[in-house]
Amino acid sequence: MIEVNINQLVGILTEQILKEFIEVEASGRHVHLNRAAIDQLFGKGYKLTKDRDLSQPGQFVCKERVAVIGPKGRFENVVILGPERSETQVEISLTDSIALGVKAPIKESGNLSGTPPIKLATHLGEIDLEYGVIAAKRHIHMNPDDAVRFDVKDKNIVRVQLYGNRPLIFDDVLIRVSDKYRTYMHIDYDEANACGFEKGTLARIIKKGT
């Protein structure tokens, strides 16, 4: 007979079980700006200022805000995420899409072909984007070690159970693997509300990728 320290056993079991889970974050509407947009909206050569870090290394919330203006409505004080990118991108939910009157396609971040136009404005200036509005496809950022552990590969589509207070399973979650990532699942606020998301909601991959 083996003598077991119960506290230690509970600790080991908890750690083993939690390894199966991924923390979920809900992304509100936000924009990423390129150099041309920053120049236009804040002045030539302006540098965005960091307000706070995000979970993904190097990514941050800026102190600056911007208005997003569609044919049917506008949102004031929309969050800008830094750092500066090569292309300006506006990420909204489908609820926002209806309020703005812009038909945002469900797309992976950075995949802007065929996306609709929108206007951005500050009190200093404005810019008419010819394209760049998306509703971000739900996804899991994963570092390469976790990808091995979960047995998934970059661009896999997996089925993920969410443990919010309105339990559901997303059947089409994109895996993105990079050593620049920390492992987090990202959903928008329509999805967050549909699953009863709260800070600390966990997810588990229940069917591996194709």
Added chain:
Amino acid sequence: MIEVNINQLVGILTEQILKEFIEVEASGRHVHLNRAAIDQLFGKGYKLTKDRDLSQPGQFVCKERVAVIGPKGRFENVVILGPERSETQVEISLTDSIALGVKAPIKESGNLSGTPPIKLATHLGEIDLEYGVIAAKRHIHMNPDDAVRFDVKDKNIVRVQLYGNRPLIFDDVLIRVSDKYRTYMHIDYDEANACGFEKGTLARIIKKGT
């Protein structure tokens, strides 16, 4: 060897397969009014007028509209569903909940204990409700024949696959059986947006009830 009429075969197979599916409807924010609220908002003895029928027998959209007013925001021209009920009930999404500043609990329709207060108004009058705001728990209305066919009972909780363009599985869908119902699944607009709902989106029960 049996000779088969291909068109007939396709027809039979299609019918068999479609029997497995349930049509989904997305419910926008709306209110049900009792006599006291109608008197207050439209005048003593006022009768709501039907604009169009809903899928559920006897239920209809009214021509009248009402403002829903919370501590942080208001919605104008909110739909009233008839007929008159014994209790006034305001059904909103969790997105609406945030905009109004009212914490709507996820509840089955009619289950109003512990729900928060809200104000309703028209140009003729207003009423402060002491309770009655819910985010409706996702559910399937089912007639008794379909309940037998799907092998579920009233108040069962089932797992349901949605075939929208953002495929997902709701893990906590309430079954309501009544001979007053036609078989339809009802979700709110957060859920509709999370699953990429469009008119004609179908659902299938993939795990039976408990």
